Amino acid sequence: MSRMETLTTPLLQVEHLTKRYGTRIGCADVSFDLWPGEVLGIVGESGSGKSTLLSCLAGHLTPDQGRVIFDTRDGPRDVLAMGEPERRRLSRSDWAFVHQNPRDGLRMGVTAGGNVGERLMAVGARHYGDIRAKATDWLGRVEIAAERIDDRPSAFSGGMQQRLQIARNLVTGPRLVFMDEPTGGLDVSVQARLLDLLRGLVREMGLSAIIVTHDLAVVRLLADRLMVMKGGHVVESGLTDQVLDDPQHAYTQLLVSSVLQV
Amino acid sequence: MTDQAYNFAYLDEQTKRMIRRAILKGVAVPGYQVPFASREMPMPYGWGTGGVQVTAACLTPDDVLKVIDQGADDTTNAVSIRKFFQRTADVAVTEATAEATMIQTRHRIPEQALTEDQILVYQVPIPEPLRFLEPRETETRKMHSLEEYGLMHVKLYEDIARHGSIATAYAYPVKVEGRYVMDPSPIPKFDNPKLSDCAALQLFGAGREQRIYALPPYTQVVSLDFDDHPFTASKAPHDCDLCGASESYLDEVIMDDAGGRMFVCSDTDFCASRRAEGHVGRLGAAEAGK
Numbered sequence: 058m059s060r061m062e063t064l065t066t067p068l069l070q071v072e073h074l075t076k077r078y079g080t081r082i083g084c085a086d087v088s089f090d091l092w093p094g095e096v097l098g099i100v101g102e103s104g105s106g107k108s109t110l111l112s113c114l115a116g117h118l119t120p121d122q123g124r125v126i127f128d129t130r131d132g133p134r135d136v137l138a139m140g141e142p143e144r145r146r147l148s149r150s151d152w153a154f155v156h157q158n159p160r161d162g163l164r165m166g167v168t169a170g171g172n173v174g175e176r177l178m179a180v181g182a183r184h185y186g187d188i189r190a191k192a193t194d195w196l197g198r199v200e201i202a203a204e205r206i207d208d209r210p211s212a213f214s215g216g217m218q219q220r221l222q223i224a225r226n227l228v229t230g231p232r233l234v235f236m237d238e239p240t241g242g243l244d245v246s247v248q249a250r251l252l253d254l255l256r257g258l259v260r261e262m263g264l265s266a267i268i269v270t271h272d273l274a275v276v277r278l279l280a281d282r283l284m285v286m287k288g289g290h291v292v293e294s295g296l297t298d299q300v301l302d303d304p305q306h307a308y309t310q311l312l313v314s315s316v317l318q319v
Numbered sequence: 320m321t322d323q324a325y326n327f328a329y330l331d332e333q334t335k336r337m338i339r340r341a342i343l344k345g346v347a348v349p350g351y352q353v354p355f356a357s358r359e360m361p362m363p364y365g366w367g368t369g370g371v372q373v374t375a376a377c378l379t380p381d382d383v384l385k386v387i388d389q390g391a392d393d394t395t396n397a398v399s400i401r402k403f404f405q406r407t408a409d410v411a412v413t414e415a416t417a418e419a420t421m422i423q424t425r426h427r428i429p430e431q432a433l434t435e436d437q438i439l440v441y442q443v444p445i446p447e448p449l450r451f452l453e454p455r456e457t458e459t460r461k462m463h464s465l466e467e468y469g470l471m472h473v474k475l476y477e478d479i480a481r482h483g484s485i486a487t488a489y490a491y492p493v494k495v496e497g498r499y500v501m502d503p504s505p506i507p508k509f510d511n512p513k514l515s516d517c518a519a520l521q522l523f524g525a526g527r528e529q530r531i532y533a534l535p536p537y538t539q540v541v542s543l544d545f546d547d548h549p550f551t552a553s554k555a556p557h558d559c560d561l562c563g564a565s566e567s568y569l570d571e572v573i574m575d576d577a578g579g580r581m582f583v584c585s586d587t588d589f590c591a592s593r594r595a596e597g598h599v600g601r602l603g604a605a606e607a608g609k
Contacts, residue, residue, distance in 0.1 A: 142465045149469075164452070164473075171477050178476065179469025185479055185545040207480050 066128050068093045068233060068265050069114070074123035076106075076113050082289035083109035087123070089284065089294065093232075096259060096266045098280030098297060100273060100312070106289040107269045108237060114267065115154050115235045116144050127151075127233070149179050153226035157238035159218035162225070163210045169196060169221055170206040176229045195224040199254060216247035220254065227258060234259075234266040240275055252278050273316055277301060285309045328375040328408040334358055338376035338531070342522060345533035350495030351463075352446050357529040367400055367425060368526030370442035374423045377438055377522070378404065383411045385419035390427040390568070390585030397425070414588050426489070428510040430567050430589040433519035435536060441504040443525035446532065448492045448502040468500045471543055479548055488553065493540045500543070501532065508542065509552045509568045515540035557582040562593035563600035 067090035076083035084106035091097050099107045112118040114125055116136060125136045129147065136144060148154070156162040163172055173192040174182070182188050193203050199220040201213075210218050219239065226234065239255065240248040256279055259266055268279060276283055276297055284294040285306065293306040304310045326332065334356075341355035360368040378384070384404055388397040392414040400423060401412050413419050416431040423440040433439060449459045452470050462470065471492050478486045491508035495501050503514055504523060514521065514534060521534040534540065544550040555569045560581040567589055569582040581602055584590035594603065 141461075145465060145467065167452075167473060167477060168480055170480055171473050174476055175469060175473050178472040179467065183472070183546050185476065186547050188476065189480075 066133065067091060068095075068128050069267075070124075070126040070133070071114065072124045072126070074110065074113055074120050074125065076109050076118060076120045082106070083118075084113070084286070085289045087291055089291075091233075091265055091267065093128075093265055094263045095282065096264075096268065096280045098276030098283045099267065099269045099286060100271060100276055100283065101286035102271060102312075105286040107286050109289075110286070111235055111237055111267065111269045115152065116148060149176060150229055151232050153229075153231040153234045155219075155222055155226055155234065155236040155239050157241045159210070159215070159222045162222040163218060165209065165211050168207050168209055169201065169213070172210065172221060172225045173228050176225060180229055191228060192224075195228050196221075198258070199224040200250075214247075216243055216251060219243065219251060223255070223258070227262070227264075230262070232265060234264055236266060236268045236270075238270050238272075239268065240270070240272060248275075255279060273301065273313065285312065325407050327380070328378045328404065329361075330358065330372065330375045334372075335376040338372055341531045342373065342376065342533060345522070345531050346520070346535050348499075349534055349538050350499030350501040350532060352530040352532045354529055355531050357526045360526065362399070362403075364527040365444060366396055367423070367442035369524030369528075369531070370423050370425070370440050370526075371400060371403070371524075372526060373440045373522050373524035373531060374404070374421060375408075377440070378408055378410060378421060380408070380410065382420045383413050383418055385413050385416065385422045385588075386424075387422065387427060387429070387586075387588075388425040389570075390429075390589075391587045393587065415592070416586075416588050426505050426507075427568070427585060428506060428513045430584070430586045433517060435518045437519040439517075439519050439521045441506075441521065441523045443502070443504040443523045443528075443530070446502055446523065446525040446528050446530040448490075448500055463499060466498070468494075471500050472545070475543060475545065475548075479545070485544065485548055485550070491550075492543050494543060495534065496539050497541075501540075503540075507554075507568055508550070509554045511540075511542045511550070512552050514538075555582055558600060559584045559590060559593075560600045560602040562590045562598045562603060564590070564593055564598070 069091040072088050074087045075085050087110055101107045113120040126133050127136050170189060170192040173195050174188040177188050177191060193206060196203060196206060201217055201220060210221055240251055270276060280297045283297045283300045284291050287308045293300060293309045301313055304313050338355060341353045345353045358372060360371055362368060386397045386401040388394040404410055405412055416429040420436060421438050425442045447459055449462060449470055452474055453459050475485050489507050490502055490505040491511055493501050493503055493511060516537050518536050520536055523532045542550040555571060557569060558565045559567060559569060561583050564584055567584045567586060570585045572581050572583060574580055
């Protein structure tokens, strides 16, 4: 596929996505396009439906309505209409999911090297030396010392666990990364390092990413575009700087003015 | 209550039908774990309740039964199961592998090659090879149905990372006919090559976990490994001290508190028949003189 063609097809097209929990709304009528190499931030308060939206996109929840069209290696396909084997294969190869709590995304009883190698083995790697070399390389890229490769994640600090989770997800070279509060629960200095690392990896690998967070500083640093959610609806969207510097919707104005100044 | 009050081979005929259905399904889908309604047996879990039910469902009055535990015919588990079937089914029993038509085993495959006229029944404690890495049954079932077996290699990776080589020495995972990953029950990995292309029907019963699976005769069974750490069927690097056999699986026996030890065949029938043929190992003559 030529570069021009790549740029004319969005990587992910979301159309009228709706998820209800009984009579309550999880998220309602969400539509957007994500282009290759773009980082989209989704912000909003707790209960605004941002995590529900992310789970629906990643296939962890089944939405009630709408379509999610992903530009697979064989052309655009509706992810929700795919069979489960195909969707799980996609989530092992082309997608990655970074959980807020690294314990949800890591195998705590398996060494760091095994954690990073799992995705490689899941897509068919069967050469121990190669797997280990790649795991060592990735630990280095997320700033974990190579001699920690045979330690279990339970012996790691929170920040290291989160970096390990990122390495484990990116090792197979996914094209789309979902992140749910990747910096939640980390102290600010560790957060800053993690953000710096993420920004580097995203630019270097040309990743597309969808980042859910309530931390406006995170999206200011990482996201190209921003969606603001409230009560399950998207109330405002646009370029990050535009939305943060000139908020139009009353809720966004409130959100931006709520950030504490040091 | 007299022994006559029991049905042939203890279980009632409806239960046997149910177990036979599960066995047939297992034979049709080699390596697939078939759930079955395991019955309470008059022995504790862990003593072969699954194997006993499979044996009971397959047994006919003309069968000749052999029961082994870790290769031996004369250990507690083997003796009690053999007595159980002598009493409830009144079948002929033997210790000679070649004479048996049905062999129930715990943790070994006999050294002597099996034939098409034999059935080998394994006692299985935990049938799910992925269990220790993935505790959720719903998830492991999905992994089997979608053939997602990357996790099995994570276990082997961990072995090499920690011990320098694949340290799993028993219950070594295998792939059956290129499809299902299977736990061969806790047989030593020395026995793994014997699983493949075996002339006998091999049945696996797990009573507590309520699963039956099977390998039909001449099924291809491959032990999982890495390209640069291939599977090796290991055994103690010695000859049997009683019969001198160099190719059989050995048990190590501590003789005294001064470091004295001997290695003997774990398959007692194999060892005894070799000695009857006149083979003598390092300590064989002394043993015979006692």
